[in-house]
Amino acid sequence: MSSPVLDAVGHERERLARVALNLLFEPGDKRLDGFLAGMDASALFAALHEPPADTAVSEAQADVAARLDALRPDQVLDDALRSGVRFVIPGDAEWPAQIESLAGIEPVQDRAGAPLGLWVRGPLRLGELERSVAVVGSRSATTYGVEAAGEIAAGVAAERFVVVSGGAIGIDAASHRGALAVSGRTVAVLACGADRFYPIENTRLLEAIVDTGAIVSELPPGLPVTRMRFLGRNRLIAALTRGTVLVQAAPRSGALNTANWTTKLNRQLMCVPGPISEVTSLGVMEQVRLGRGVIVTRGEEVLELVARPGEYLVEDRHGPARPRDHLTTRHRQVLDGVPLGRGASAVSIARASGVAVATVASALLHLERAGLVERVPEGWMLAPDAARS
Amino acid sequence: MSSPVLDAVGHERERLARVALNLLFEPGDKRLDGFLAGMDASALFAALHEPPADTAVSEAQADVAARLDALRPDQVLDDALRSGVRFVIPGDAEWPAQIESLAGIEPVQDRAGAPLGLWVRGPLRLGELERSVAVVGSRSATTYGVEAAGEIAAGVAAERFVVVSGGAIGIDAASHRGALAVSGRTVAVLACGADRFYPIENTRLLEAIVDTGAIVSELPPGLPVTRMRFLGRNRLIAALTRGTVLVQAAPRSGALNTANWTTKLNRQLMCVPGPISEVTSLGVMEQVRLGRGVIVTRGEEVLELVARPGEYLVEDRHGPARPRDHLTTRHRQVLDGVPLGRGASAVSIARASGVAVATVASALLHLERAGLVERVPEGWMLAPDAARS
Numbered sequence: 001m002s003s004p005v006l007d008a009v010g011h012e013r014e015r016l017a018r019v020a021l022n023l024l025f026e027p028g029d030k031r032l033d034g035f036l037a038g039m040d041a042s043a044l045f046a047a048l049h050e051p052p053a054d055t056a057v058s059e060a061q062a063d064v065a066a067r068l069d070a071l072r073p074d075q076v077l078d079d080a081l082r083s084g085v086r087f088v089i090p091g092d093a094e095w096p097a098q099i100e101s102l103a104g105i106e107p108v109q110d111r112a113g114a115p116l117g118l119w120v121r122g123p124l125r126l127g128e129l130e131r132s133v134a135v136v137g138s139r140s141a142t143t144y145g146v147e148a149a150g151e152i153a154a155g156v157a158a159e160r161f162v163v164v165s166g167g168a169i170g171i172d173a174a175s176h177r178g179a180l181a182v183s184g185r186t187v188a189v190l191a192c193g194a195d196r197f198y199p200i201e202n203t204r205l206l207e208a209i210v211d212t213g214a215i216v217s218e219l220p221p222g223l224p225v226t227r228m229r230f231l232g233r234n235r236l237i238a239a240l241t242r243g244t245v246l247v248q249a250a251p252r253s254g255a256l257n258t259a260n261w262t263t264k265l266n267r268q269l270m271c272v273p274g275p276i277s278e279v280t281s282l283g284v285m286e287q288v289r290l291g292r293g294v295i296v297t298r299g300e301e302v303l304e305l306v307a308r309p310g311e312y313l314v315e316d317r318h319g320p321a322r323p324r325d326h327l328t329t330r331h332r333q334v335l336d337g338v339p340l341g342r343g344a345s346a347v348s349i350a351r352a353s354g355v356a357v358a359t360v361a362s363a364l365l366h367l368e369r370a371g372l373v374e375r376v377p378e379g380w381m382l383a384p385d386a387a388r389s
Numbered sequence: 390m391s392s393p394v395l396d397a398v399g400h401e402r403e404r405l406a407r408v409a410l411n412l413l414f415e416p417g418d419k420r421l422d423g424f425l426a427g428m429d430a431s432a433l434f435a436a437l438h439e440p441p442a443d444t445a446v447s448e449a450q451a452d453v454a455a456r457l458d459a460l461r462p463d464q465v466l467d468d469a470l471r472s473g474v475r476f477v478i479p480g481d482a483e484w485p486a487q488i489e490s491l492a493g494i495e496p497v498q499d500r501a502g503a504p505l506g507l508w509v510r511g512p513l514r515l516g517e518l519e520r521s522v523a524v525v526g527s528r529s530a531t532t533y534g535v536e537a538a539g540e541i542a543a544g545v546a547a548e549r550f551v552v553v554s555g556g557a558i559g560i561d562a563a564s565h566r567g568a569l570a571v572s573g574r575t576v577a578v579l580a581c582g583a584d585r586f587y588p589i590e591n592t593r594l595l596e597a598i599v600d601t602g603a604i605v606s607e608l609p610p611g612l613p614v615t616r617m618r619f620l621g622r623n624r625l626i627a628a629l630t631r632g633t634v635l636v637q638a639a640p641r642s643g644a645l646n647t648a649n650w651t652t653k654l655n656r657q658l659m660c661v662p663g664p665i666s667e668v669t670s671l672g673v674m675e676q677v678r679l680g681r682g683v684i685v686t687r688g689e690e691v692l693e694l695v696a697r698p699g700e701y702l703v704e705d706r707h708g709p710a711r712p713r714d715h716l717t718t719r720h721r722q723v724l725d726g727v728p729l730g731r732g733a734s735a736v737s738i739a740r741a742s743g744v745a746v747a748t749v750a751s752a753l754l755h756l757e758r759a760g761l762v763e764r765v766p767e768g769w770m771l772a773p774d775a776a777r778s
Contacts, residue, residue, distance in 0.1 A: 026722065026743050062745040110718035144664050151665075226725035227713075251706040273662030273674050275533050276540075276686040285662050286706050288677065288684040295677040295684070297665040317640040317675050324616075329499040333415060336615035354415050356451040 015089050017041035018116040019073035019220070022087075024048070024064040025116075027218040028232030031060055033103060033113030041116065080119065080221045084210075085194045089117040094125040099239045101265055108260050111232045115218040118236075119194040122214030124162070124185055126240075132162035132187070133306055134237045134262075135178075136255045137171025137247035138280050145171055145248035145280060148272050150178035152245055155299015157184020159312070162213070164189060164241050166233065171247045171255070173202055176209055186213045189237050191229040193221040216240075234258040242306040243268030245296060246287065248280035256283050259293065268305045269293035323372055323385065330355060334363040335372060335382075343378030404478050406430035407505040408462035408609070411476075413437070413453040416607040417621030420449055422492060422502030430505065469508065469610045473599075474583045478506040483514040488628045490654055497649050500621040504607040507625075508583040511603030513551070513574055515629075521551035521576070522695055523626045523651075524567075525644045526560025526636035527669050534560055534637035534669060537661050539567035541634055544688015546573020548701070551602070553578060553630050555622065560636045560644070562591055565598055575602045578626050580618040582610040605629075623647040631695040632657030634685060635676065637669035645672050648682065657694050658682035712761055712774065719744060723752040724761060724771075732767030 018041045025032050034056065035044050048068065052058035077087060088095055102114040120126060135153045137145060149171045153163045157179035165172040167188030179186035188209050192198045194217040197206040209215060218236060219229060234254065238244055238261035246269065249255040262269045271293040274281030287293035296302050303312035324332060337353030337360075338344065346364060350357040364380055367373040374383045407430045414421050423445070424433050437457065441447035466476060477484055491503040509515060524542045526534060538560045542552045546568035554561040556577035568575035577598050581587045583606040586595040598604060607625060608618060623643065627633055627650035635658065638644040651658045660682040663670035676682035685691050692701035713721060726742030726749075727733065735753060739746040753769055756762040763772045 024743070059745075062747070063743060066746065067740070110721075144666060148665050228722055228725050272665060273670060273677075273684075275664055276537050276661060277533060281662060282686060282706050285684050285686050288662075289686070289690065290705075295662075295674050297671060297674050297678070301678065316679075317671050329617075332499075333617055336617050351456070354413065354452060354456075357455065358451070 011091055014040060014042055015087060016073045017045040018089050019077050019087060020045050020071050022116045022220055023071055023073065023076065024067060027115065027229060028111030028113060028235060030107045030110065030112040031056060076220055083195050083221065085119050085121045085221055087117050088120050088126055094127045096126040096129045096240055099236065102235060102239045105264055108235065108264060109231045109257060111235055115236060119217045119221065120214050121194045122210045123212065124187060124214040129162055129187065129240050132164050132241045133302055134164045134241040134244040135175035135247065136165055136237060136244060136258050138249050138253045138255055139168050139170040140280065141170035141174065141248050142278060142280060144274060146174040149174040149247040152272065152299050152302060153178030154182045156302050157186065158182045159303055162187055164237055166237060167202055167206055169199060169201055173205055176205055180208055188215050189233055190215055190217045191225040191233040193217060193219050193223045195221040198225055230254055231257055235261045238262040238265055238267060241267065243270055245270045245272060245302055246284050246293065247272045248274060249283035250279045251283045251286065253283050259287055263292045270296040270302055270305060272296060323370060330359060331363050331366055334360050335367055338373050338380055338382050340382045343376035343381045345379040349380060400480055403429060403431055404476060405462045406434040407478050408466050408476060409434050409460050411505045411609055412460055412462060412465065413456060416504065416618060417500030417502060417624060419496050419499065419501040420445060465609055472584050472610065474508050474510045474610055476506050477509050477515055483516045485515045485518045485629055488625065491624060491628045494653055497624065497653060498620045498646060500624055504625060508606045508610060509603050510583045511599045512601065513576060513603040518551055518629050521553050521630045522691055523553045523630040523633040524564035524636065525554055525626060525633060525647050527638050527642045527644055528557050528559040529669065530559035530563065530637050531667060531669060533663060535563040538563040538636040541661065541688050541691060542567030543571045545691050546575065547571045548692055551576055553626055555626060556591060556595060558588060558590055562594055565594055569597055577604050578622055579604055579606045580614040580622040582606060582608050582612045584610040587614055619643055620646055624650045627651040627654055627656060630656065632659055634659045634661060634691055635673050635682065636661045637663060638672035639668045640672045642672050648676055652681045659685040659691055659694060661685060712759060719748060720752050720755055723749050724756055727762050727769055727771050729771045732765035732770045734768040738769060
């Protein structure tokens with residue numbers, strides 16, 4: 001028999017167990033994904049204290065044994081809350097359910113699985129990420145890339161989509177700034193504890209993000225970044241959002257790891273083109289060439305791909321209309337026969353355009369009304385507007 | 390009963406009739422496509438002298454009546470040959486049969502149909518266009534576009550594919566030059582007579598093309614360019630080649646007309662990306678976005694798409710290999726726990742990496758052999774190479 005109170009107690013017990021496991025295992029440890037497919041976190045945590053059931057658990061036990069007794073998950077949770085960091089787990093109102101699509105997916109660079117929970121710092125509720133887009137790219141960004149990322153992030157954020165990125169220098173920072181510049185909301189998913197500002201160059205930016213959006217991390221507070229943590233973090237960026245915009249990435253860029261996760265999760269991968277002369281374009285364009293990502297050149301195009309069908313429809317690009325657009329073929333053919341800067345007779349225009357004189361005569365009257373040709377003493381010549389267009 | 394001699398006479402009669410029709414009708418006049426579906430050029434030319442059979446022929450007769458009697462196709466052909474321009478028609482050994490795929494295709498901007506013949510100036514035989522690629526783009530090219538077009542054209546021409554373009558300033562000229570720079574072959578398809586060098590800025594370039602490749606035109610010698618002739622010319626560039634590489638094109642660029650023809654003819658449209666901040670990228674990227682063209686960033690990628698299947702296979706882009714690429718997850722996890730610039734004990738590394746001490750000890754030995762970690766008095770630290778990579 002269940003009661004709201006007992007349910008709440010059970011939920012908080014599960015939260016503490018998840019904190020404990022979070023302290024014991026690296027984020028994205030693929031073994032956790034397997035363990036948690038069969039039992040809840042409380043049961044798994046208990047199992048780690050018992051004689052090993054199988055080889056997999058035994059190896060995990062060896063990794064964690066030395067740290068098991070000293071664990072104080074309640075203390076870690078309290079300290080976190082005091083520094084403004086909450087630990088959001090499945091079952092919480094703001095839990096972003098879309099992230100659970102990570103469960104059971106094959107590892108990418110050995111990271112896998114849904115997170116045990118997310119450490120969050122800032123007023124934004126994770127439920128708002130239901131309408132979010134990731135904008136990521138190289139730390140070695142060029143001026144072009146920084147501008148492109150900022151412009152696209154601003155376009156997306158202005159339509160109240162949350163811009164998610166990794167808080168790094170380069171494209172990530174430009175994306176966050178683009179969102180903030182239009183008073184939009186943005187979330188930085190970090191590869192260190194959510195209480196930290198990393199990298200230090202982005203401290204002011206991350207402070208601004210915490211004020212109106214959120215810093216999110218899978219790592220307990222206090223922990224520093226490592227290479228593998230970046231890889232684990234990237235899968236969260238892909239899984240939290242409806243799609244990922246990739247702005248600049250050389251062929252080995254870490255941003256391609258996020259792109260891989262995006263396509264693995266059947267989310268939309270969107271690629272911003274850049275010059276083929278810059279190495280940061282090549283990793284991005286390769287994704288398009290291989291059919292993994294589609295081209296986007298502006299925020300509206302991103303929204304068209306990730307919003308509800310029909311919510312944003314992009315008009316095809318077209319240049320300014322020109323007077324000659326509305327002419328028939330014959331009239332255009334006659335117009336092509338009218339000289340510029342000197343007059344010509346209808347007979348001469350007929351010869352130049354290969355159209356019968358009678359047709360030319362009526363065509364010239366039409367073209368005159370359209371302001372495309374003018375009468376002069378010698379016959380007809382192009383009007384200045386027609387000559388320019 | 391047919392004889393080789395009679396066949397040859399008939400073929401030359403057909404050539405003269407095609408010259409005559411070529412003098413009477415604008416290239417790409419869609420009526421010709423219809424007429425020639427039902428009769429040969431000799432029969433059509435004869436029909437123009439007779440009382441009209443139907444309204445379509447009657448209108449055509451009105452257009453050409455005034456010029457019919459003064460026609461001297463034999464004279465035009467002789468003059469052309471004397472100036473080094475030959476008129477190639479279906480049935481000639483060098484006739485590029487692929488161009489006949491234009492017959493019966495719906496008009497694009499009112500131009501349609503296979504050409505009556507092609508005026509050719511230069512040593513290249515049109516049969517060689519069986520292995521050719523068009524590289525086209527805006528006249529308002531940027532330095533970036535000029536370099537990109539030149540590089541891709543050179544890559545294609547170096548593999549003995551003929552580079553076809555329109556001889557214009559900007560991207561076209563860069564494409565021709567790219568081919569010539571690697572002693573490749575290139576063909577300029579012009580919208581004026583093949584005896585002319587247009588535009589005048591490209592005179593030297595067109596002279597070089599005539600020396601080793603060819604200038605090709607659908608227009609009789611002596612005729613100047615008009616707007617409609619550019620549109621007619623574009624369909625030839627698309628139809629002569631296996632595919633079109635589009636380098637720079639603003640949303641209203643004429644190069645998009647060539648791109649339209651390319652996809653209409655089911656040829657491969659290939660798009661070179663560029664910065665979204667330049668208007669010349671947007672028309673190109675729109676083609677990719679709408680699923681009409683694919684991204685290419687180098688000559689090999691073009692060849693992979695247009696050469697025989699399997700003849701050119703492009704390796705995926707990848708950055709330089711790094712020592713850590715070949716490590717197992719556990720070894721990488723341990724490596725992530727080894728500090729930079731100071732030593733740490735195996736126990737401390739085990740704690741930092743979340744891996745059991747016994748595993749850490751064996752992992753460190755492996756990492757030392759791989760040159761990634763070094764022994765120091767306090768324990769272990771990252772080797773300089775590992776720290777950099």
